Amino acid sequence: MVRLISKDVDLRELLNQIGSDPASYGIFLDKDSHLRVWIDEVYYPAASVIKQECLSCGADAAVHKHVITGKVEKSSVLILANVRQLKCLVDKLRRMPYWGLNQIADEIKSVLEDREARTFVLTMPNGTLELRRTKVMTILNATPDSFFPGSRVDLHTGLERAVDAEENGAAFIDIGGASTRPGAAEIGEDEELRRVIPLLRQVRERVKLFISVDTYRAEVAKQALENGADLINDIYGLQFDKEMANVIADYGVPVVIMHMRGTPATMQEYASYDDLMKELHTYFVERVEYALSKGIKENQIILDPGIGFAKLPEHNLEVLRRIEELFTLGFPVLVGHSRKSTMGKILGGVPAEERLFGTVAWTSYLTWKGVHIVRVHDTKPNVDAVKAVEAIREGI
Template sequence: MYFRPLVQHGPARPNGAVPLAGRQDLWFTHAEQLQRGKPAQVVPVPDLPSGWQDRLTRPRASVAALDMSQPQIMGILNATPDSFSDGGLHNSVEAARDAARNMVQNGASILDVGGESTRPGADFVPEDEEIRRTRPVIEAIRAETEAVISIDTRKASVAQAAFEAGAGLINDVSGFTFDPQLAPFCAEHDAPVCVMHLQGDPATMQDDPRYEDVLLDVYDFLAQQIERLIALGLKHERIIVDPGIGFGKTQEHNLELLRNISLFHGLGCPILLGVSRKGLIGQIGKEPRKDARAPGSIAVALAGLSQGVQIIRAHDVAETAQALRLWAAVR
């Protein structure tokens, strides 16, 4: 049995409203009860099992010193020649450092550095090449900013090199299923992590993705991986979750996850949403140019924030930060 909070906002709250993840601006009075093979039902907060109510309402601890009671922006910095949107733009250390500086100045509190493209159909990048691409970039960024640096990798050796260079967060698109050494490394070093859901691998993930129930299947996978990390010794408050929009999912799978993303608050972790410039935005927004998808990306990000998502992963940091400021002001 699963419970998805029906999130609302505003200063006028009915009696019995409870905060979502400790937030002052978001609350709920009812939740949608979900069960495999059965119709959904709406139940009031007092009818929630105690464990679910606690996970849905308790404040989220800071992760990598970032306040999870307010939205955070993760700027995307791909040190790759072939990433789907910005491949080749940050191939030099100087270009990557300048881009990182601009992102921080424009509102990014996290910089996500990647050295292996995970676009659909992408080829595997050897570990030494991935380290060659990312380590000098992380060192250069660390030398001039206190922003949190995330390493976007599936590989333990790459994570270790990044950690030594100054990264403070490990973002694994495979959800710690690719390299068996990565999860123990994170636990040993008490490193904050982001666990993402991915069906298959980047080379094949969009061939024919199938689910029994995409929302509950993704939830169960993330819950299982959280339990595994905790069993290895990583603290629960060090974990962020990401449902993996666009990773082994059809458009309808993606929309089902986006409509119901508040379910993932039941995992008791901050939620990261990465939709920036993705195929979903181009298809529904009718925009074939990847670098012209900021409006659609921001629209979906704001819909996620309205359901309590804590971190937005974005290419267009300045535009996203401006939208967040206005979104907050009118609320």
């Protein structure tokens, strides 16, 4: 597996993880000014060749200290290089049809291509949307037990919230009928339909926003799409209901594939990781392959790392710090960070009602990082944050 590693990760931590000689740390720290490309566990002669070819291209690579002696069978590799040097390395490795080096070359090339600024275009029943800048998705919870009481809506308040979202610059609204907060109990399909469909119909008649429906049930998704929804947001990543992928493929709409372990009721029992970002990368590769095998097209897929889902606060912060690593998978990235409990902990244990300013700060950070969609409870403050950051980056 080949992936980029964020510059926000301590290089010493990465070198220690590889098993590099501590005496070499200073050398690599002096060269850590460009891209970091991580290659997981390759046969030790391949690791040695990659390092030598990196040096011949003017780059460098960290490997396990015993690669040169052959005392380890495998080693991960951390390449420190600029784009020109990586292209040189790709050209060299492609000529080596042994130890998987030519395949590694192709993966490095793919990572480079997906790293480049890409404009994604979502094609939906009610139009198309270019994800060149960060877009805001406003949450409408048609539930009595969502963790933030201010997000709970009925038919009347839901319509008001949707109109407000449109007037204040949101691109999407996301209607959910089943709470997915930690510990939430599962409700029946009939109850979910009763909560979602009437609100969806009413909102569809009044606003031109793109409407997402937050559901993991195929029948709810199908009825939502029949009643004006534009995309489906599935916290189970197409795993809960085996018919969900077929519905997405049949209707040709975008789908948000989120990372989670367990269920909302049990997920925090599974919040343990040896390498969180590797887990996310592996999970999304597998889920994307599954989606494609079911007839879902690449341009329909959006990825969500699942902030707060089977993750402790330290995990959530690591995902946010390294969010750009997910961009190299080649799909738009959505982050739902609004008023989450991690923010409450950071701010001294404040309730969800007092986490707005922290949420807006995270929205600003994610916009600067280049996240494609932020899913939030409060439209105007977050839209303003996006506009302010984009103005610094691109001008008014």
